[in-house]
Amino acid sequence: MVLGFTYLFIPVAYTFAFSFNNGGKSNLVWKGFTLGNWQNPCGAPDVCVALGNSIRVGLISTVAATFLGTLIAFALGRHQFKGRSTTNTLIFLPMATPEVVLGASLLAMFLNLGINPGFWPVVIAHVMFCISFVVVTVKARIASLDPRLEQAAMDLYANEFETFRKVTLPLVAPGIAGAALLAFSLSFDDFIITNFNSGTLTTFPKFVYVASARGIPPQANVIGSAMFFLALFIVIAGQLVSRRKAR
Amino acid sequence: MAFLHTAGSKVSSLKEKKSLLPYLLLAPGIIWLFTFFVLPIANLARTSTQTPTANGDTGSYEQTYRFANYIDAFLDNKEQFSRSFIYAFLATILALAIAYPLAYGIAFKSGKYKNLLLVLVVAPFFTSFLLRTIAWKQILGEEGPVIALLRGVHIIGDNTSLTASAFAVVTGMTYNFLPFMTLPLYASLERIDPRTMEAAGDLYANAFTTFRKVTLPLSMPGVVAGTLLTFIPAAGDYVNAAILGNPNTKMLGNVIESRFFKIVDYPTAAALSFTLMAAILILVTVYIRKAGTEELV
Numbered sequence: 001m002v003l004g005f006t007y008l009f010i011p012v013a014y015t016f017a018f019s020f021n022n023g024g025k026s027n028l029v030w031k032g033f034t035l036g037n038w039q040n041p042c043g044a045p046d047v048c049v050a051l052g053n054s055i056r057v058g059l060i061s062t063v064a065a066t067f068l069g070t071l072i073a074f075a076l077g078r079h080q081f082k083g084r085s086t087t088n089t090l091i092f093l094p095m096a097t098p099e100v101v102l103g104a105s106l107l108a109m110f111l112n113l114g115i116n117p118g119f120w121p122v123v124i125a126h127v128m129f130c131i132s133f134v135v136v137t138v139k140a141r142i143a144s145l146d147p148r149l150e151q152a153a154m155d156l157y158a159n160e161f162e163t164f165r166k167v168t169l170p171l172v173a174p175g176i177a178g179a180a181l182l183a184f185s186l187s188f189d190d191f192i193i194t195n196f197n198s199g200t201l202t203t204f205p206k207f208v209y210v211a212s213a214r215g216i217p218p219q220a221n222v223i224g225s226a227m228f229f230l231a232l233f234i235v236i237a238g239q240l241v242s243r244r245k246a247r
Numbered sequence: 248m249a250f251l252h253t254a255g256s257k258v259s260s261l262k263e264k265k266s267l268l269p270y271l272l273l274a275p276g277i278i279w280l281f282t283f284f285v286l287p288i289a290n291l292a293r294t295s296t297q298t299p300t301a302n303g304d305t306g307s308y309e310q311t312y313r314f315a316n317y318i319d320a321f322l323d324n325k326e327q328f329s330r331s332f333i334y335a336f337l338a339t340i341l342a343l344a345i346a347y348p349l350a351y352g353i354a355f356k357s358g359k360y361k362n363l364l365l366v367l368v369v370a371p372f373f374t375s376f377l378l379r380t381i382a383w384k385q386i387l388g389e390e391g392p393v394i395a396l397l398r399g400v401h402i403i404g405d406n407t408s409l410t411a412s413a414f415a416v417v418t419g420m421t422y423n424f425l426p427f428m429t430l431p432l433y434a435s436l437e438r439i440d441p442r443t444m445e446a447a448g449d450l451y452a453n454a455f456t457t458f459r460k461v462t463l464p465l466s467m468p469g470v471v472a473g474t475l476l477t478f479i480p481a482a483g484d485y486v487n488a489a490i491l492g493n494p495n496t497k498m499l500g501n502v503i504e505s506r507f508f509k510i511v512d513y514p515t516a517a518a519l520s521f522t523l524m525a526a527i528l529i530l531v532t533v534y535i536r537k538a539g540t541e542e543l544v
Contacts, residue, residue, distance in 0.1 A: 001352030004345050005367065008425060011382035012371050018382075068276035079269035087273060094284050096475075096531060098483020100500045101520040104507055105287035108294055108517065128283040131276055189376055191486060192500075196507070208377040212490065216381060224378040231373035235366050 012228060019221035037218040044217030050207035051223055054188055057203060061126035062184040069134025070176055077142030094132045102129060103196030110197065117199035125197050126190065130183040137182060141175025174242055185231065295517035308514055320518040324502050331499040335481035338420035342428040342477050350432035368429050380419050380490050384410055415491035420481045427476040435469025471538045475531060482527055499523050
């Protein structure tokens with residue numbers, strides 16, 4: 001277990017350590033300690049433009065995918081209908097398709113339709129591959145709910161809409177929040193599908209990939225590490241809040 | 248009685264209204280998936296049998312239903328094809344070997360730190376995976392600490408490198424997909440009632456027999472889900488091969504990428520994508536049948 005965690009965290013620690021490297025433009029060899037990169041994270045050319053694009057793509061895709069995916073999860077988790085197994089297959093297939101195929105097929109279709117790759121094609125692609133993960137996450141949460149809670153609300157003369165708003169939705173909310181966090185991190189970290197559909201748009205992973213040929217500026221390490229701590233903070237804060245609520 | 252009666256009729260009228268509701272809930276998301284997943288894949292299938300237009304520009308193709316494209320594409324890239332599956336297979340096995348003890352430890356031995364450890368498994372995700380892969384490149388690289396150590400104690404010779412090799416590519420893939428393996432394993436291990444293991448012990452099974460006959464079979468759904476979640480993206484991956492590999496470790500993903508962007512040979516790229524997807528789906532189906540777990544998602 002200790003070995004496993006060490007293995008997981010070696011590159012993270014390395015990335016963090018080298019964010020303090022006084023390395024200038026390339027960050028290959030340790031050249032001395034500096035706080036300069038953290039004080040000026042946008043110091044390297046284009047790194048913050050790329051970061052801004054990634055955040056914009058991530059936020060829009062997360063909202064859209066979480067909304068669409070949650071609706072599907074409710075349909076699957078709370079209703080009987082014809083075409084259920086077809087729906088399940090359609091949700092499963094994008095997750096079982098390699099990213100190269102997803103990216104390449106979307107790009108081919110956009111090109112055929114005369115749509116240039118760029119910001120919106122990337123958003124469309126991200127929404128597409130995030131939906132399935134949202135459905136799976138939210139559906140698991142819905143399945144773990146005790147149906148008697150909703151029945152109790154109905155017994156207390158809540159109509160269907162009130163029951164949903166006051167009972168079901170608050171209970172499913174942590175699952176939806178988790179799904180949104182997952183969708184954002186998938187979108188933010190995606191390289192392969194983005195690379196196919198982005199054209200001249202630079203996202204953060206694309207920036208890192210392109211820069212890796214000639215040396216990555218330490219500012220990229222600063223941003224990577226900052227994202228790590230921010231995400232850790234959000235997750236732990238979320239757990240504390242839900243624990244306090246449970247009390 | 249009157250109350251019961253109205254309540255009953257209320258429920259039945261709700262049910263009638265409900266019959267349309269699931270379709271309304273499904274429609275937006277399903278239309279999205281259909282338009283931006285199913286249609287592109289169908290379009291890709293169409294592209295895969297096209298041939299270059301006579302005296303056309305590079306990158307312009309016409310539909311001739313030339314299914315031999317598939318044979319050509321496969322024969323030209325046999326090596327990359329088998330390499331993709333071998334690397335993905337090795338990475339899956341290695342990830343399973345590392346993730347199982349990890350998940351087992353978190354599920355049964357971590358006490359009140361369980362949630363914290365679980366967060367830590369996912370946490371590396373949030374540092375861009377490209378940065379982590381490049382970090383591996385530098386750690387294992389010529390100027391990194393590992394190679395100096397290994398050369399210092401003469402485990403490897405001065406001319407042997409760790410990066411730009413199949414070893415580095417497989418290590419990188421194992422690393423990148425480790426959380427995908429760990430989480431489903433944990434989910435299925437956590438569900439096991441520890442009393443089943445105690446019962447095995449009471450029946451004079453030693454630790455190894457208990458594991459083999461009780462814990463492992465009960466955790467099979469996690470093993471199946473984890474290996475699939477690792478194998479599928481690993482087989483289609485090209486980033487690890489691009490960053491950690493050399494020209495002789497190219498995988499199918501690299502070929503598809505370069506056919507698309509550098510050579511604008513869309514039909515071959517499409518045929519390769521399709522072959523890769525079909526091969527994965529066949530393997531997955533056979534595997535799920537053998538492993539005997541239908542309920543995965």
